[in-house]
Amino acid sequence: MRSKVVTIDRHIIDQEREHPGASGRFSALLYDIALAAKIISREVNQAGLVDILGKTGAINVQGEEVRRLDDFAQEVIVKAMDHAGHLCCMVSEECDEIIAIPDKFDKGHYVLLFDPLDGSSNIDVNVSIGTIFSVHHKVTPGETGTLADCLQPGRKQLAAGYVIYGSSTMLVYTTGMDSGVHGFTLDPSIGEFLLSHPNIRIPNPPARIYSVNEAYYARWSRPQQRLLDHLRDMERGGEQGYRSRYIGSLVSDFHRTLLQGGLFMYPPDTRSPDGKLRILYEAAPLALVCEAAGGRASDGGRDVLDVVPRGLHDRTPLFLGSSSLVDLAESYVGSES
Numbered sequence: 491m492r493s494k495v496v497t498i499d500r501h502i503i504d505q506e507r508e509h510p511g512a513s514g515r516f517s518a519l520l521y522d523i524a525l526a527a528k529i530i531s532r533e534v535n536q537a538g539l540v541d542i543l544g545k546t547g548a549i550n551v552q553g554e555e556v557r558r559l560d561d562f563a564q565e566v567i568v569k570a571m572d573h574a575g576h577l578c579c580m581v582s583e584e585c586d587e588i589i590a591i592p593d594k595f596d597k598g599h600y601v602l603l604f605d606p607l608d609g610s611s612n613i614d615v616n617v618s619i620g621t622i623f624s625v626h627h628k629v630t631p632g633e634t635g636t637l638a639d640c641l642q643p644g645r646k647q648l649a650a651g652y653v654i655y656g657s658s659t660m661l662v663y664t665t666g667m668d669s670g671v672h673g674f675t676l677d678p679s680i681g682e683f684l685l686s687h688p689n690i691r692i693p694n695p696p697a698r699i700y701s702v703n704e705a706y707y708a709r710w711s712r713p714q715q716r717l718l719d720h721l722r723d724m725e726r727g728g729e730q731g732y733r734s735r736y737i738g739s740l741v742s743d744f745h746r747t748l749l750q751g752g753l754f755m756y757p758p759d760t761r762s763p764d765g766k767l768r769i770l771y772e773a774a775p776l777a778l779v780c781e782a783a784g785g786r787a788s789d790g791g792r793d794v795l796d797v798v799p800r801g802l803h804d805r806t807p808l809f810l811g812s813s814s815l816v817d818l819a820e821s822y823v824g825s826e827s
């Protein structure tokens with residue numbers, strides 16, 4: 491038994507006390523995200539039992555098939571977040587446009603951007619999936635959220651984090667560089683997220699793990715191919731070799747990288763010249779968590795946190811993980827970005 495039991499609610503209040511300027515509204519926003527995560531976790535863990543698997547037949551703005559759990563997670567988050575008066579608008583991977591707050595509800599000073607279910611292709615085969623979230627402060631006058639409130643660089647995020655629905659459900663979040671990264675594990679028997687991973691720091695030296703979909707090797711640039719060749723051939727050069735680990739759920743691949751160290755890559759290729767991962771609700775939130783844990787996040791040439799998206803669903807190449815390995819990646823591909 492841990493020395494003391496700290497719920498996420500207690501932790502958020504303690505963090506708020508350390509930042510006297512923080513308003514209770516921001517803490518209430520994080521509680522509501524944790525509530526939505528509990529509801530989604532319950533459904534994900536019963537997915538094989540209830541009629542929630544499979545496809546809806548719809549195609550989302552990304553051109554991808556929408557699965558029923560995508561829809562479910564989307565609806566849970568919108569319904570948990572739209573009426574409490576914290577938000578001026580929301581952005582979701584599953585919605586082409588900004589999600590407005592209904593007139594009947596009060597509006598607030600924050601923007602919530604989220605990927606309701608990340609790793610959808612893994613849902614039906616019982617592989618870990620997740621939810622990714624990002625919180626920005628409203629930056630334009632007036633009550634209603636606008637594009638300008640959404641299209642902000644990741645470095646301005648007030649908070650960012652993810653939920654991973656795996657062998658256990660964990661919520662990991664940060665409120666920025668000086669507040670650390672903290673992990674909470676859901677105890678379903680009491681319905682509470684309990685602090686299980688205080689002050690997560692990405693290990694350095696890192697585990698020698700690289701994580702990339704090597705099936706796309708032929709579509710990569712020559713510098714990217716040379717980087718992979720280098721990582722694969724370390725042993726031939728007499729150095730300690732690398733292991734390859736690729737789950738295909740960004741949240742799962744990142745969570746392993748955060749806890750063990752290593753390098754996650756989703757490079758550009760001939761079919762996806764900007765890579766596949768979206769800036770606002772995948773790359774930027776995980777970049778903030780990664781940097782707050784002592785790692786790095788690059789688009790190959792610069793920090794992802796400095797990228798200013800032009801559109802809600804803009805994509806970016808992503809090199810994420812232990813700083814020494816992201817530096818190595820940039821030394822190969824930096825000249826081309």
Ligand code: AHG
Pocket residue numbers: 554583605607608609610611703738739740741766
């Ligand atoms: P989503 O399910 O939200 O669309 O995200 C899927 C993403 C990400 O989770 C993962 O890293 C990547 O797709 C895997 O893409 P490939 O199958 O091309 O490797």
Ligand code: MN
Pocket residue numbers: 605607608609740772
């Ligand atoms: Mn995703």
Ligand code: MN
Pocket residue numbers: 583605606607608609610
């Ligand atoms: Mn998704």
